[in-house]
Amino acid sequence: MTDKIRWGIMSTGYIATEFAKALAILPDAEMAAVGSRSQASADAFGMRFDIPHRHAGYEALAEDPDVDVVYIGTPHNLHRENALLCLDAGKAVLCEKPFTINAAEAQEIIEVARRKQLFLMEAMWTRFIPAIRKIRGMLADGVIGEPRMVMAEFGFRPPFEPDGRLFDPQLGGGALLDLGIYPITLAWLIFGPPQEIVSRASIGATGVDEQNAVVLSYGQGQLAVLASSLQAETPQEAHIIGTQGRIRIHAQWWHPTMFTLSLNGREDQTITVPMGGNGYNYEAAEVMSCLRAGKPESNVMPLDESLAIMKILDQLRAQWGMSYPME
Ligand SMILES: NC(=O)c1ccc[n+]([C@@H]2O[C@H](COP(=O)([O-])OP(=O)(O)OC[C@H]3O[C@@H](n4cnc5c(N)ncnc54)[C@H](OP(=O)(O)O)[C@@H]3O)[C@@H](O)[C@H]2O)c1
Known part of the structure; x- marks a missing residue:
């Protein structure tokens, strides 16, 4: 790892933009790469935030050797698949809330991260405000x-x-x-x-x-x-x-x-x-401090709590008879 923590940003939507603004005020963060479904969107985002590597497709971002940690800002249904892509490529991951669609998916990504000894955290920014x-x-x-x-x-x-x-x-x-x-x-x-x-x-x-x-x-x-x-x-x-x-x-x-x-x-x-910045800087700072300390997860947003909260969400949806098409 170089002096700065090198971030890759997956997606170029609303929250990815807010997160990039937050990284921009952290002196020890480097925005090294962005990945989007479209090259045009990756290029526009890269230009705006001065990001050198602009990938068409999330796989290329996950494989980028100049990235230490990937921030996932895609819709909920993609969090599991996107997190697995990054973990399989050996990257640390900060994944937007909700961590996944359900507890089974959360369990799966947690197990992979723990097995590979890679950092993983849900971006529940409220905890860090x-x-x-x-x-x-x-x-x-x-x-x-x-x-x-x-x-x-x-x-x-x-x-x-x-x-x-x-x-x-x-x-x-x-x-x-x-x-x-x-x-x-x-x-x-x-x-x-x-x-x-x-x-x-x-x-x-x-x-x-x-x-x-x-x-x-x-x-x-x-x-x-x-x-x-x-x-x-x-x-x-x-x-x-x-x-x-x-x-x-x-x-x-x-x-x-x-x-x-x-x-x-x-x-x-x-x-x-x-509060300094737009507030997303605090969760990003936590990720960087964990990475520097070699910690595989955050004490403030522990993986077991992400999982337990997903289980509550599952229980609520079960009470309403509501399931998603992918379940
Ligand atoms: N922490 C917070 O305060 C906060 C606030 C808002 C949202 N969120 C979370 O962030 C996630 C994204 O929300 P958002 O408001 O940023 O959504 P958004 O503006 O729609 O952006 C989502 C991005 O995901 C990518 N994407 C990949 N597949 C997609 C698909 N099938 N449909 C739509 N987009 C797709 C797109 O980026 P590319 O085209 O570049 O690939 C898109 O711009 C959600 O899980 C949400 O819960 C968190």
Whole structure:
């Protein structure tokens, strides 16, 4: 490995562009290569971000000897196949959320990475955002007493495009895998594995969940009340309520810079935790620090937690009788 960590970027869509912007502000990151389904798109992306190797096709990117780690920004249904392609080529991988379509696919890529002793991580950027880390520290210190309830949601109303990745079952569409994974992650960070899961979903014209509501319950009676929607623009806030007070994480809570602490009998305190860049730089920095330390996975986003969360998503879809065509 050279001094800089050499990144390859797989795909040139929305999130790949955001991720490239994030890498651009990290001095120890080098954008060495990009791979796209089309040469024209790889060239345009390469020009924009000054990336020297511009590949038509993902195989060529995975095989590029000047790449240390590949960032996968393709639709969910391709994550398994794309991750396997990179791992088989001996590359470390940072793969967008949701890690895969289901737990069986997640298990498969985790096993391959572990067998080959290659770094693998799900790009669940929320875990690395400074305000979220601060809140986790405050909870560990008992600032709001013992957390008893989490309420979190993520909803917006995109135009209905049956062939777009948000609605097309072939591309892993639906609110849960795209948005619902965030509130479920927050509940996991606070309460760990749920004891019981109940839910309802509205299945739309294309056969995917256009919105859903989820209640998770835990051993000592704690509750998480969660929702995600492609039909409704929600407040996009999260609330963590404890025995001695509560934290309201302001919109958009999955990459916040501000939260309000309300302690019983005290005046509210609004706390700002600034963020450098667009927020994706923190997960990228974690990957680079793990690679430099020779760690095969991140302590902040462990593979077993990616798998456990995929299992929750599987269970929810099973409750709704919803499966994807590739399952
Ligand atoms: N962490 C976050 O905040 C965040 C935000 C948005 C999305 N995401 C995740 O990132 C992934 C991609 O989302 P996105 O919003 O970036 O999607 P997008 O804008 O549609 O981009 C996806 C890219 O994947 C490639 N691709 C390969 N096969 C494709 C196919 N059959 N249909 C469409 N695109 C295909 C295309 O790039 P080429 O043509 O260059 O190959 C396309 O531009 C999803 O898994 C999503 O959950 C994460």
